[in-house]
Amino acid sequence: MFLLRAISTAFFLSILVFLAGCGREWTWHQKLTVEVIVEGEIITGSAVSAVRIVEDSFASTERASFKGQATVIDLGTRGKLFALLQRPDLVAAYTFSTIARPVNLGRVSIRTNAQWDGIAAFRGSRQIPSTFTFPGQGSKKVPNTPRRVYPTLVTFTDITNPATLKEVDPANLAASFGPGVRLSRMILEVTDEPVTNGSIATILPCLKTGEPCFRKENISPASERLRYLSNNAFWTKCGFFGC
DSSP states (O other): OHHHHHHHHHHHHHHHHHHHHEEEEEEEEEEEEEEEEETTEEEEEEEEEEEEEEEETTTTEEEEEEEEEOEEEEOGGGOEEEEOOSOHHHHHHHHTTTTSOOEEETTEEEOOHHHHHHHHHOOEEEEOOSEEOOTTOOOSSSOOOOEEOSOOEEEESSTTOGGGEEEEOTTOTHHHHOTTEEEEEEEEEEEOSOOOOSGGGGTOTHHHHOOOSSOGGGSOTTOGGGTTOOGGGTEEOOSTTOO
């Protein structure tokens, strides 16, 4: 009995410590719109996701959570292009860098409270840059190389076959979809629109069954962005927000 009471007390105290370590919190909704040109015609797809940032005052870090789904651009007979839901908080940080610039400390990118304040209060849109470079903070030991900002793009050569997933080069959509197809731009908007939640499951039924929507053994080792890919990159239903 004493041991059980001691364990219960320790667990309760650990919860209090965890809660005490939580500092400020920021939430917002952001809409990603992808514009693709197919033989002169503009085709768009968009989806709204929710982002939550929680400050960990003990570790001096911030934890990001999000929910929503990948943006789908239906190119008709050419196939479907997916802009994956991977770290939308970072996409926002670099896209809205004019609100408050992130700080680069060597290889670590630090988002500041001022930046999250600005993004959460902002309503409007910006074109997403393909890359972001921290101005004047590089060194010989740690070169100031550009960071890729665009969300990861993928497609399936056969939408019913998970083994056919492949990464799409945003600078060369024609390689995946044929001549006359190119990316026009990506736009990120901070909005009050509701989260896009679940419609992608009609395209990828595996998201409902829980079966993998791809096969990792078929992913090229060169595709670093797909190395830790999971179904959550297509549809994230749960997180700090709940389900």
